[in-house]
Each structure stands twice: as C-alpha cells, then as structure tokens.
Amino acid sequence: MSGEGDRPSGRAHPRPDMTPVDHAELALLLEVASTPKPGNVDRRRDHDDLRFEHFLAGAVGARPGLRLAAGEGSDDGRPPLGEAFERAVRGMSQQDGDNTQFGCLLLLVPLVRAAATDRLSPAGAREVVESTTVDDAAAFYRAFEHVDVAVGDPPPDADALDVRRGADAVPDLRARGLTLADVMELSADRDGNAREWTTGFERTFAAAGAVRDDEGPVTDRLARAFLDLLAERPDTLVAVEHGDDAAREASRRAAAVRGDLDAAEDLAEAFHDEGINPGTTADCTAAAAFVALERGVPV
Amino acid sequence: MSGEGDRPSGRAHPRPDMTPVDHAELALLLEVASTPKPGNVDRRRDHDDLRFEHFLAGAVGARPGLRLAAGEGSDDGRPPLGEAFERAVRGMSQQDGDNTQFGCLLLLVPLVRAAATDRLSPAGAREVVESTTVDDAAAFYRAFEHVDVAVGDPPPDADALDVRRGADAVPDLRARGLTLADVMELSADRDGNAREWTTGFERTFAAAGAVRDDEGPVTDRLARAFLDLLAERPDTLVAVEHGDDAAREASRRAAAVRGDLDAAEDLAEAFHDEGINPGTTADCTAAAAFVALERGVPV
Numbered sequence: 001m002s003g004e005g006d007r008p009s010g011r012a013h014p015r016p017d018m019t020p021v022d023h024a025e026l027a028l029l030l031e032v033a034s035t036p037k038p039g040n041v042d043r044r045r046d047h048d049d050l051r052f053e054h055f056l057a058g059a060v061g062a063r064p065g066l067r068l069a070a071g072e073g074s075d076d077g078r079p080p081l082g083e084a085f086e087r088a089v090r091g092m093s094q095q096d097g098d099n100t101q102f103g104c105l106l107l108l109v110p111l112v113r114a115a116a117t118d119r120l121s122p123a124g125a126r127e128v129v130e131s132t133t134v135d136d137a138a139a140f141y142r143a144f145e146h147v148d149v150a151v152g153d154p155p156p157d158a159d160a161l162d163v164r165r166g167a168d169a170v171p172d173l174r175a176r177g178l179t180l181a182d183v184m185e186l187s188a189d190r191d192g193n194a195r196e197w198t199t200g201f202e203r204t205f206a207a208a209g210a211v212r213d214d215e216g217p218v219t220d221r222l223a224r225a226f227l228d229l230l231a232e233r234p235d236t237l238v239a240v241e242h243g244d245d246a247a248r249e250a251s252r253r254a255a256a257v258r259g260d261l262d263a264a265e266d267l268a269e270a271f272h273d274e275g276i277n278p279g280t281t282a283d284c285t286a287a288a289a290f291v292a293l294e295r296g297v298p299v
Numbered sequence: 300m301s302g303e304g305d306r307p308s309g310r311a312h313p314r315p316d317m318t319p320v321d322h323a324e325l326a327l328l329l330e331v332a333s334t335p336k337p338g339n340v341d342r343r344r345d346h347d348d349l350r351f352e353h354f355l356a357g358a359v360g361a362r363p364g365l366r367l368a369a370g371e372g373s374d375d376g377r378p379p380l381g382e383a384f385e386r387a388v389r390g391m392s393q394q395d396g397d398n399t400q401f402g403c404l405l406l407l408v409p410l411v412r413a414a415a416t417d418r419l420s421p422a423g424a425r426e427v428v429e430s431t432t433v434d435d436a437a438a439f440y441r442a443f444e445h446v447d448v449a450v451g452d453p454p455p456d457a458d459a460l461d462v463r464r465g466a467d468a469v470p471d472l473r474a475r476g477l478t479l480a481d482v483m484e485l486s487a488d489r490d491g492n493a494r495e496w497t498t499g500f501e502r503t504f505a506a507a508g509a510v511r512d513d514e515g516p517v518t519d520r521l522a523r524a525f526l527d528l529l530a531e532r533p534d535t536l537v538a539v540e541h542g543d544d545a546a547r548e549a550s551r552r553a554a555a556v557r558g559d560l561d562a563a564e565d566l567a568e569a570f571h572d573e574g575i576n577p578g579t580t581a582d583c584t585a586a587a588a589f590v591a592l593e594r595g596v597p598v
Contacts, residue, residue, distance in 0.1 A: 015360070015393040022359050029328070029355040043342055043351065052342065053518050056328040057598045060321050061314070094314040095598050219352050299356045299394050 014298050020115035021066045023293040024108045028059035028101055030299070031286035034222035036264045038230075038254065039238075039271035040282045043219070047277075054097025061091035062105055069109045070116035078113070081132055082139025082180055085109045089143040099147040103193050103237075103283035107204065108290055110197070115294050122200030129197050132180035138170045140180050150279075152240040155186050192236040192280035196287070203229060203284055208291035218292075218299050223261055226285045231255035235278035242276065250276050313597050319414035320365045322592040323407045327358035327400055329598070330585035333521035335563045337529075337553065338537075338570035339581045342518070346576075353396025360390035361404055368408045369415035377412070380431055381438030381479055384408045388442040398446035402492050402536075402582035406503065407589055409496070414593050421499030428496050431479035437469045439479050449578075451539040454485045491535040491579035495586070502528060502583055507590035517588075517598050522560055525584045530554035534577035541575065549575050 018026070032055040035042035041050055064073065065088025071078035088105045114124040145166040154162040160172040161183070173183075187194035196204055207225045214221040231254040234247035250271070257263035271277070293299070317325070331354040334341035340349055363372065364387020370377035387404045413423040444465040453461040459471040460482070472482075483496035495503055506524045513520040530553040533546035549570070556562035570576070592598070 014395075015356070017363065017390055017393060018360065022362070026356055026359045029359070030352060033352055033355060051516060051518075053329060053332055053516065053598055056332060057314070057325055060325045060328070061317065063321070064316065091316055094317060096313075217350060217352065219350075299352055 013296050015293075018293075019070065019072075020112045020120075020290075020294065021063065021070050021072060023115075024066045024069075024112050024290050025059050025063055026299070027108065027286050027290035027293055028062065028104055029056065030218060030222060030289050030293075031104065031282060032056075032059075034219040034226065034285070036261060036268035037223055037226045037282055037285065038264055038268040039250070039277045040226075040279060042223075042268075045268060045272060047272075050097040050100070054095045055100045057095035058092040058097070058100035061094045062088040062101065064091050065089065065105070066108065066112055069112040071113075072116075078117075080136050080139065081109060081113060081128070082136030084113070085136075086139040086143040086146075090146045093146045099149055101283075101286070102143070102147055102149050103280060104286040106193050107196055107201070107283055107287035111201065111204070111287060111290055115290075120291065120294055122202065122205055126200045129181045129184070134174055134177060134179055136180035137173050137178050137183045138167075140183065141165070141169050141173065142167045150237060150240055152190050152236075155190075158186060161186070190236060190239075192233070193283055196284065201287065203233070204287040205291060207284065207288035208295065211288055211292040212295055212297050218289075218297055220261060221292075221297070222285055222289055223264070224259060225288055226281055227254050227258050227264055229284055229288075230278050230281045231258045235281045237279040238276055246276070250278060254278075312595050314592075317592075318369065318371075319411045319419075319589075319593065320362065320369050320371060322414075323365045323368075323411050323589050324358050324362055325598070326407065326585050326589035326592055327361065327403055328355065329517060329521060329588050329592075330403065330581060331355075331358075333518040333525065333584070335560060335567035336522055336525045336581055336584065337563055337567040338549070338576045339525075339578060341522075341567075344567060344571060346571075349396045349399070353394045354399045356394035357391040357396070357399035360393045361387040361400065363390050364388065364404070365407065365411055368411040370412075371415075377415075379435050379438065380408060380412060380427070381435030383412075384435075385438040385442040385445075389445045392445045398448050400582075400585070401442070401446055401448050402579060403585040405492050406495055406500070406582055406586035410500065410503070410586060410589055414589075419590065419593055421501065421504055425499045428480045428483070433473055433476060433478055435479035436472050436477050436482045437466075439482065440464070440468050440472065441466050449536060449539055451489050451535070454489075457485065460485070489535060489538075491532070492582055495583065500586065502532070503586040504590060506583065506587035507594065510587055510591040511594055511596050517591075517596055519560060520591075520596070521584055521588055522563070523558060524587055525580055526553050526557050526563055528583055528587075529577050529580045530557045534580045536578040537575055545575070549577060553577075 033043045035044045067073040068079045068084035110128045113128045114120045144163050184194040184197035188198040211221045211225050234251045239247035332342045334343045366372040367378045367383035409427045412427045413419045443462050483493040486493035487497045510520045510524050533550045538546035
C-alpha cells in the first residue's frame with residue numbers, strides 16, 4: 001500500500017506516515033508552488049481568472065478520487081481506474097478557476113495505483129495502463145463534462161471519439177471496443193500526457209530521478225525540472241493553442257535559460273504577457289514530483 | 300458530519316463534496332498562501348529555515364489527526380480530542396521546517412469536532428472544550444515532543460505544568476486532575492490560542508464573519524482579516540519573543556495599515572527584517588478561514 005518497494009533501501013523515509021495519496025496531493029501542491037515555471041500559475045504568478053488558490057482547492061478536492069486510485073475508501077477492492085480519475089476531476093472542479101489539474105490527475109491516477117500496489121516503476125505503470133478497460137475509457141470521457149479542457153482535434157477518421165463530446169462519445173467507444181489505453185495510444189503523438197501513458201511514463205520517471213539527485217529546496221528542483229522538460233520537447237498544450245512552430249519556439253527559449261532560475265524569471269514574464277502556457281509540461285512536473293516524493297526526496 | 304447545519308439556508312454550498320477535514324486542510328493552505336501577513340511566511344515570503352513548502356507538507360501531514368477530530372478513520376466512535384491533536388501535530392512534523400502549524404491545529408481540532416457534530420458555533424465549540432478530559436491534557440503535553448514550539452513561561456506556581464516538559468509533566472497533570480480545558484484556562488491571559496479555547500472562539504467566529512462578508516479573492520480577504528486581528532489585539536507570540544511593549548507596538552503598526560494591503564507590503568518587509576512574527580494571529584486567521592469555508596465563502 002505504501003510503495004515501500006521502491007524506496008531507497010537502508011534509508012529511513014523522511015515522511016514515514018505519508019501514503020501515496022498524501023504524496024499525490026502534496027505533488028499537486030508543490031508543482032503549483034514551484035517557481036518560476038514560465039507560462040504557468042506558480043507561487044509568484046496568477047492568470048487572470050485562474051489563481052493560485054484555485055489550485056490549492058483543486059488539490060484538496062481531488063483526494064477522494066486519488067483515494068479510489070489507491071484502493072482506499074472503497075468496499076469492493078480497487079475500483080476501476082477511470083472511475084477514480086473521473087472522481088478526482090469532479091472533486092478538483094469544486095473551485096472557481098475551472099480546470100486546474102486535469103492533466104496532472106491523468107498522470108497521477110495510474111501512478112498512485114502503481115505505488116499502492118508496490119510497482120511504482122516504468123514496468124509497473126505499463127501494467128496498470130494495460131489493465132484498463134472500455135469502462136475506464138467511458139469514465140475518462142465523462143470526466144471532460146466536469147471542466148473545460150483545452151484539447152486538440154481528434155485523430156483523423158475519429159471525429160466520433162472527440163473528447164469534447166464527453167459522454168456522447170461513449171456509445172462509439174463501446175462499438176469500437178476501445179480501452180483507456182487504446183484511447184491514449186490514439187492521441188500519443190499529439191498529446192504529451194497520452195504519450196506518457198504509452199511509454200511507461202518515460203519522461204516522468206527520468207525527471208523524478210533528476211529531482212531526487214538535484215540539490216536545494218524541492219520547489220527549486222521542480223522548477224529546474226520543468227525547464228529541462230520544456231527544453232527537451234515542445235509542449236503539446238502550447239501546440240494546441242498556438243501551433244507547432246510556437247511550441248518549438250517556446251522550447252528553444254526554455255533551453256536558453258535551462259538551469260538558471262533567475263533568467264527563467266524573465267521568460268516567465270514574457271510567456272505570461274504572450275499567453276504561452278506550457279501546461280502539459282507542468283503536468284509532467286507534478287507527476288515527477290509524486291515519484292520523487294515516493295522515493296524520499298526531502299521537503 | 301458535514302456541518303450542514305451552519306450553512307446559509309437556501310444556497311447551494313460551493314463545495315458540496317468537501318468535508319470539515321477537507322476544509323480544515325484547505326484553511327491551512329489558504330492561510331499560508333494569503334499575502335501579505337506581515338511577519339509570517341506567506342505566498343511571497345519565506346523565513347530562513349522555514350519555507351512555504353514546509354507548510355504545504357505540514358497541511359497534508361496533519362490530515363490523519365484532523366480525520367480523528369472529525370471521527371473519521373476510527374473504529375470506535377470519536378477518539379479523544381487530545382489524541383486527534385497529538386496525531387495531527389505528529390503528521391504535520393514530517394517536513395524539514397519543524398513547527399509549521401502547531402497553533403493552527405490547536406484551534407482547528409476542536410472546531411473540526413464541532414463541525415463534524417453539526418455545532419460549528421461559539422456555543423458548540425464551548426461544548427467541545429468543556430468535554431475534554433485529563434487524558435486530552437496529557438496528549439496535548441505529549442504533542443510538544445514532536446516539534447519545537449515557542450511558548451512563554453508557565454503560570455506562577457505552575458512550573459510543574461510547563462508545556463516544555465512534554466510527557467514529563469503528565470504525572471503532575473494527573474495529580475492535579477486538570478483537563479485540557481483547565482490547562483487552556485490557566486494560559487488564557489498569556490496565550491491567544493488558549494484564550495480562544497476559553498471564549499467560545501470569539502475572535503475566530505468574528506473574523507470568519509468578516510471574511511465571509513468581504514469581497515474579492517479569499518486570500519486577500521484573509522490577509523485583511525489578519526491585519527484586523529493584529530490591529531485589535533497584541534500577538535502573544537510576539538510578546539513571548541520580544542516582550543509586551545513590542546507586541547503592542549506591532550499592533551499599532553498593523554492598525555496604521557489596516558485595510559490597505561499595499562501599505563501592508565511595506566510592513567511585511569519591516570517585520571521580516573526585524574524578526575517580528577505575529578504567529579498567533581496567523582493561527583487565528585487559519586481558524587477563521589476554516590469557519591468561513593464551512594459557511595460557504597467562495598474559493
């Protein structure tokens with residue numbers, strides 16, 4: 001239940017009483033507190049209608065869904081992963097900022113399930129993903145009805161599966177027999193979070209390792225991890241909102257300030273003014289925070 | 300269980316799924332996020348060894364104790380209040396900043412108990428306080444062993460009851476038959492949190508009403524409430540650390556910027572430089588946030 005299996009052997013965990021659910025919630029809080037994360041809400045910056053405190057309430061509200069992901073609070077074993085995700089999103093949405101952490105939760109829910117079943121590793125996460133069903137996919141679609149999520153167009157020939165249809169797409173999902181893993185596979189080349197689902201959370205685990213090996217306050221480590229992630233690969237939310245060229249340009253600018261949080265302050269101001277929001281990179285940062293917390297990074 | 304009885308009638312609660320435990324945790328988060336709160340860690344300021352992220356981890360870590368306060372997660376009804384408090388403090392201490400929210404939890408634990416039993420009112424809080432036992436007092440003393448709490452000298456003729464003795468004071472407590480309510484009564488004239496315990500949480504409920512009636516983001520409302528509370532009464536932590544005159548002077552300076560968050564920014568810089576930390580006023584602000592959240596203040 002505690003993900004002990006992945007903890008560094010021979011070292012006492014700094015938070016012996018914290019469960020994967022606690023660490024997932026704390027990861028959401030540390031992600032939004034980490035600054036600068038150019039283009040995102042952080043400890044120093046709000047967006048016009050999306051403020052820091054909305055993320056705090058979103059993190060607390062997501063807990064019942066995170067508990068379902070861990071198999072807590074349910075009488076009949078571990079509830080389906082899609083149900084846990086939909087519950088987390090519904091709870092998250094109990095604040096006035098609308099969508100705060102949809103993408104973060106999409107990454108955290110399978111990782112919490114993996115941690116709670118002592119397999120928080122790329123292979124374990126793959127097992128969790130591969131176990132998803134058509135019902136999980138249906139719940140994922142229903143989750144889009146709770147908040148307004150910025151997404152790209154559906155894959156070619158897949159208009160019927162547009163997530164913006166919400167529950168209306170469920171009959172088409174069922175007709176095609178698509179599991180949640182299948183749905184993610186269809187979007188993996190255009191959505192960074194879907195890509196994590198299909199790659200054993202490759203970038204998440206790599207970033208978590210870097211965070212654990214880094215030094216200084218955990219929020220500085222996470223800010224550096226965000227810059228590295230953005231420098232390494234264009235953000236797919238920026239691509240949806242501003243096009244592929246703009247997403248590549250944002251990554252070039254992140255690469256130029258990589259490792260230098262002072263220089264990144266200026267980039268944060270610039271992205272804020274230009275409306276560039278690398279939100280998918282922030283999602284991966286939150287997921288990396290979770291893995292790093294489970295593996296004993298100090299706070 | 301949900302404190303529904305105190306919610307404004309005829310209006311849907313903005314957070315239908317959030318329990319008193321959720322609101323207590325969110326209150327801890329909103330308190331530290333609210334800025335400026337001169338002299339305290341807030342969204343814009345850290346202390347040298349006590350940083351914002353320590354408070355985030357403290358809030359998450361306190362949850363199991365807050366759940367005991369609400370009667371959740373226990374097989375045998377509602378566990379004793381002192382046990383809930385000690386558990387909350389122990390969980391809070393799982394971060395590297397040492398004491399983050401001891402005083403906040405001392406106020407929140409009885410208020411969560413009151414909310415969870417549908418009596419979140421001054422009279423209901425008094426009932427909770429009056430129901431405390433010698434065992435609750437013993438657990439309160441044990442809680443001091445988890446973190447380093449700044450406290451004043453014990454009452455005259457009560458050296459044996461010095462909270463700094465921790466569990467060593469328990470035999471003396473038992474010999475005198477003192478309940479937790481009795482212990483608070485002994486300290487009420489020198490400790491702002493103990494005073495709340497003995498007055499039906501008078502200032503907490505008044506501040507919560509002001510927060511609910513105020514306008515704008517909840518974190519701005521809480522920052523204004525902090526200034527009002529500090530202006531109205533000297534902070535007892537400042538008195539312990541710097542003397543009564545310094546505490547009165549800090550309140551005069553707060554009164555001069557009351558209602559003006561821009562002017563309070565300068566005061567925050569000044570208090571930070573002078574090492575003036577009105578922490579007891581921040582505790583009351585967190586408690587007021589909890590009551591305001593239960594009563595439907597928007598986030």
